[in-house]
Amino acid sequence: MLIDKIVAKIPGARAEGNETPTIVVAPGDYRALALFLRDDEETRCDFMVCMTGADRGESLGVVVLLESTTLGHRVYVETTTTDREHPALPTVSDLWETANLNEREVYDYFGIRFSGHPDMRRLFLRNDWVGYPLRKDYDASEAANPVRLESDESPDVTLSCREDGGEETRSLFDDEEYVVNIGPQHPATHGVLRFRVALEGEIVKKVDVHCGYIHRGIEKMCENLSYPQMLPLADRLDYLAAHQHRHALCLCIEEALQLEVPERVKYIRTIMDELNRLSSHLLFWSTLCMDLGALTAFFYGFRDREKVLDIMEETTGGRLIQHYNVIGGVSADIHPNFTRRIKEFIKYLPPMLKEYDQVFTGNVIARQRMEGIGVLSREDAISFGVTGPSGRASGWACDVRKRRPYGVYDKVDFKEIVYTEGDSYRRYLVRVKEIVESLRILEQLVDNIPAGDFAVKTKPVIKLPEGRYFKSVEGSRGEFGVYIESRGEKTPYRLKFRSTSFPLVSVVPHLARGNKIADLIAIGGTLDYIVPDVDR
Amino acid sequence: MNSVNRYIVNFFAGLRSLLVGMRTTLRVFFRKKTTERYPENRKELVMFDRFRGELVLLHDSENRHKCIACGICEVNCPNSTIRLTSEMVTDEAGKKKKVLIEYSYDHGSCLFCQLCARTCPQRALDFVPTFEHAVFTREKLVHKLNREGSTLAPKPVAENLTV
């Protein structure tokens, strides 16, 4: 019905699929369709979940997954261009802020230029990189791209393409500006991320994000790996949500195979997800305290996180990278000590949380450093695609566990922590309170794990039926999605990870502008991005 | 007057929050410390038995392993960590058989994903919870897993192979 309306509006559009429909349009109608989907009363697709570049052999294009935060439906939009020499598509970066960096990513991987995009630079790869690696005809030989030992200069100018195909250059920083590098080796960027910050005294005027320092090309690697082989790579995206990310990938593959996993597996996976969330949020708390200069608090957090890691290690054999989920179940049954240790931990943590509050949450210095700093409005959060605790602090109830329950989240009672202020302090509070909620979930599940198998048998060679699949879970810092395009082979045709931290990094320039350097650190700390997940 | 009130209230509330924090840290000051005294505690230090330290080819007391050099682990490894060298041998009955010459494992590039051990049809591989693996060069991380002079165990061998 809705599809009919769209087709009536944009005559060239063609709809496919039924559950999550795909609307295919010509590049010329792409913007009109995007505008219609965003603004029409019946569609209201205000949230761009992910944008994927795609190489269809003779044509290049993008697949965009849109979602309506009010109506809850999802729709794919696909547009392709047959010009492989100079592919160009209209930009939608002015409609959804998150498209800004995503289009740069597509440009980086596929060489598609987005006309009207203000900043068409490479995002992850070096500026002198030859070719576009995710194109199917990419020359991956060492001759094309030898290991370069000289440093990659970051130019102060950027390019934007006009609709008519012309180019304009624009300088990022003025000559007068005091530009300071924060990163790639900096204690507060939590990894190798680099900000170029223009300062006026202590005040931040502009932030230019440079990613890609630990870009490993995981999406490209996945195209050459079988499904069981790519699982360990999912753990290595956001190492603090390793289990959740692997959960998403397994769910996506299982959904494609229409594989029903035993109830026991769902319970174990849910418990593991929450343990992982606990460890991640405890680490968030610790590192934020350290960023703000309270080094003692940092050790308190790590002391307690160690206990979560021990619980996980006993069952999964891994501390950070666990390799526990497999297609059709988990790799081993839970350890006999598992439930006892979780119960001990549920008793242990609350008094410690009280100490956390005494040392940091209530502290007047910490409060003043976070309250009212880096305010992200609900509209901006949706437009930038800032999900997870950071989005919920802005009043956007975006918890995938509630919106599209997986595992056994529909069977447990927990509260979705939502604040409306959207400042750093609320982002901090959401996570601290989610620690308590995670404990509650664990409490409800740990005694009720049903008996049964811990995995179902799968075929030795797994081939996904043809089609496109998207499945998302609530990672520790937002919605983590896996998009698989299969052509029925044992390797995916295109695989895209909807990163949780990527939108968080893209929002930093917006939040930091006008604040102080110290606030930039606090904003980065409370957004809690993990760099390997950004760079992939 | 209101602002003066707020000034004073804020001042004392702030001061109180600082003192509360100092009380808590002082309490922790006298608590038991959590530092692990490694390497002094090497004797008592027990790793979780599922911890994946390194891959081993299981051998029994008579220096026999179960690897039939089928190469499934080699194919399955996502990082090309495993290299098998084998040769075709004709046994007494005249049947041609693959025999393992060298099972080479690059510890440095192992992802510990367990695909090799999980897919091994002979259950000849396992991970052991050792952890002191530091060496000075990467070459030293490439291990030969089959021991010197080891042979293939006959079919109905006892299941209890050990490291």
Next chain:
Amino acid sequence: MFDFSVITQWIDQLLRGVMPDAAALVVECVLIGLALLLGYAVIALALIYVERKVCAWFQCRLGPNRVGPFGLLQSVADMIKMLIKEIIEIKHVDRFLFGLAPYIVIIASVAAFSCLPFAKGLQVLDFNVGIFFLVAVSSIGIVGILLAGWASNNKYSLIGAMRSGAQMISYELSIGLSILTMVVLSGTLQITELVEGQADGWFLFKGHLPALIAFVVYLVAGTAETNRGPFDLPEADSELTAGYHTEYSGMHFGFFYLAEYLNMFIVAGVAATLFLGGWMPLHVPGWEGFNEVMDYIPSLLWFLGKVGVMIFVIMWFKWTFPRLRIDQLLRLEWKYLLPINLLNLLLMVVVVVYKLHF
């Protein structure tokens, strides 16, 4: 109570006996200088060790425990490392100022250090404006920090140095005013007289409320003066990597490092002298027996003990609180500490004029 001036006078007479007065004076100056530097280095090493242990204990850790028993030799090992490390020459720095900066910082701190009364009769500089002199020389250090930040030709360093400048200038006021409050109570600027004046009770007790307020303000401002957490904005490691001393290496960095610890000792020492009676034992008027027992404890121990307690409190601050932001830092000084201090000074004057003190 043992008077250290017996020893110093004996040495003086010995020297004068074998050489002319002028030569004796030179020899004495050299001896005193050497003793000072030795004391400076030893105290710094001890403080670095103590800081590490205290910090570790606050953080549920054991702290250094590898070098020597209980890690006692750790800071000695660190010193040796620091001494043999290369001083890296950096391009595009102002070589002269870059080299000069650490010396200014260390000289300022040694000069202030020499004013402290360690024990009865054990004090290097003592003249009628002693405490004034101490405040004056200790603030020369800021010049060194500013120079370090400027000469490094590094953006982080420059921001660190500017922060340091704003911070020192602001907090100097509070230090000065709280010292002034105590000077009003004691009626002298000379350090020996300040200590002697506390023979019948420490100023903290004699001056009761205004002295207590001045004490707290002094501690806060003093911590800020030493650039220690929560006031470590000039070096804010999570923002500016290491602030003004980012580019320094080897012993040049070592000087900044030493000066930081010694400045903490000086602040604690001045706090002990002004408020807790310096080397003066705890005397309660009327309790003769108690006072006599207290007198048996050597004055050096009294001084070091008091300083030790003060240092522990300063460390306790650092290892509990998050770092302030620059505007919070200035707000704390100009909106809270300074008005409180001014009122407190007035209160002290009233107390002294109407003889409301003990």
